[in-house]
Amino acid sequence: MPDWSYHPLKKLLLDKMRPKKSREFIHESMNTIASIPGGRGLVGFLGHMAPPQELHKEINHMKFPSPTGLSGHIDPNLSGMNAFQELGFGFIEIGPIVLNEPKEQTEPKRENNHILFANHQEKVPLKLAIKKLTNLHIQIPIFARIDTHVKRNEWDMIVDHLTPFVDAFIVTSEQIYLAKSERHLENSFYVSFHADEMNEKVRELEKFIEHTCFGGIVINAPRRTVDSYWHEAANANEYLAKTVKQVKNLNPELTVITSGGVETPNEACTLVHTGADLLILTEGYVKAGPGLPKRIHERLLFEEVRPIEKQKSHGSFLFGLAILIGGIIALYFALTSIILPYDEAFIGLTSADIIQINPLILSFMSHDRMALAGTMISGGILYIQLARHGIKYGMHWAKIAFHSAAIVGFLGILLFIGFGYFDWLHALFWLILLPIYFYSIKEGKTATYTPYSSHGKNDRAWQYGLYGQLMFITLGFLLVVGGIVISTIGVTNVFVSTDLSFLCMSPQMLDNISSNLIPVIAHDRAGFGSALVSVGLLVLMLSLWGFRQGERWVWNTLALGALPAFIAGIGTHFYIGYTTFTHLLPVYFLVIVYLLGLVFSYPFLKKK
Structure with missing residues (x-):
């Protein structure tokens, strides 16, 4: 689903459907194509979206083909997992994970060009997550975000069952202390904060860093609440950049991941320049289209000063x-x-x-x-x-x-x-x-360059x-x-x-x-x-x-x-x-x- 087909289809059909229905239609369609013989080749042919070698990085013993990842909010049913790794993402977040399926799941809705997520948003039951991850051959890191309201005994069960399938967990500042170094992988837990509460949490960073299982922090974009729903604030990117810079000034070695606040390649570049190591795309990905990771890659490559060596032609x-x-x-x-x-x-x-x-x-x-x-x-x-x-x-x-x-x-x-x-x-x-x-x-034979672009x-x-x-x-x-x-x-x-x-x-x-x-x-x-x-x-x-x-x-x-x-x-x-x-x-x-x-x-x- 490249941008040139996504946007006309979105305008003519998807925006007229319920957000959940249109989301599942897109994800299941892409997943079906990526799952059939030759499907991944077709996706590659249509988009040429594989991340360039120059953007590959290794963090905490995990290899990321790209610094851009996809938020679990976008695919709570994990119906598009097989396709996302073909769209240029370097990692995928799933969740929030809960032990048992909730009796009710509140769907997102669309209002004034915003996607409104429910305060009690859609959860991913542990059984569904394991079923999906067992049947898929995912070649990029997977982060599992654990729901904030999970109880202690449920938390242990979720982490223990998911550890063989995921590469890292995203948890709250309280949940990080439940991780035991003798049972869990080193640097496999990332503490999640909202950008507007970072000032209060800065003092706790030193405690987290001392924890063996601590891998870094995830800074979520600031939100605006509308009744029982929320959406990203208008100044999310600016606020995130300011927060990332503040954290990096305190500890340059700390791994920082941002979640949200990116709708354009320029906004992604802003966060990378201020020190963000990885970016999780959320609402902006839906608005900009599936080509956003590729466009971010081309924009990041443009920033690198590298002379073009003309080839014989x-x-x-x-x-x-x-x-x-x-x-x-x-x-x-x-x-x-x-x-x-x-x-x-x-x-x-x-x-x-x-x-x-x-x-x-x-x-x-x-x-x-x-x-x-x-x-x-x-x-x-x-x-x-x-x-x-x-x-x-x-x-x-x-x-x-x-x-x-x-x-x-x-x-x-x-x-x-x-x-x-x-x-x-x-x-x-x-x-x-x-x-x-x-x-x-x-x-x-020497024509191996990846294109870059200043368009942001x-x-x-x-x-x-x-x-x-x-x-x-x-x-x-x-x-x-x-x-x-x-x-x-x-x-x-x-x-x-x-x-x-x-x-x-x-x-x-x-x-x-x-x-x-x-x-x-x-x-x-x-x-x-x-x-x-x-x-x-x-x-x-x-x-x-x-x-x-x-x-x-x-x-x-x-x-x-x-x-x-x-x-x-x-x-x-x-x-x-x-x-x-x-x-x-x-x-x-x-x-x-x-x-x-x-x-x-x-x-x-x-x-x-």
């Missing part, structure tokens, strides 16, 4: 340039001779012979070849831009996008053989491309940018689907009904003219389809992984790169008179999606 650039030039040459032939001498030799008829039989046949072949040429030109532009602005600067995601699309394009040549016509000129073109491509692979606000430009990103992701996905459909048609039926209406001939009539005519047409269709799949993948991956504020080249690439394919795809139909509305309707729809994407994403991508 000559092979990748030449690969894109070769495809661009190949598309221009193909366009020239499609507008002039249409079929080449070796096509005529295979068919057994010259262009003049075909014109005498039915001039629409050549026009139809021209329309497929012009569409292929336009798609190749678009693909060449996208490859060149990924080489110049992505691979050149060592971006790992750009390398993956480049080579995934290129490999699919190479495999497309296998589609041509199905009908018995092997285009030797096409094969020669691929043979020329192969050494260039292998050179680009060798160059790209949930501003209007970012919100519009999400809709623009959604449009371009939709465009890329539909191009891939369209390419698969066209390729499938090319190797099976070859024609759709509107094609035959335009030609005024049936496949049998075409076969009677020459048994080799349909294989040549099928070869053009399959070639166009495979090229469209390759370009669709480029658009899809560029849109999924390249959207960051101020990445002007991404907007320019999408704006310029799509034009040749659209112009050729629509222009060729009007050029030959094949203007059936239902046949062109999918292309018209794609153009609308493309234009909406440009408009929505302009403020976000083009802003310096």
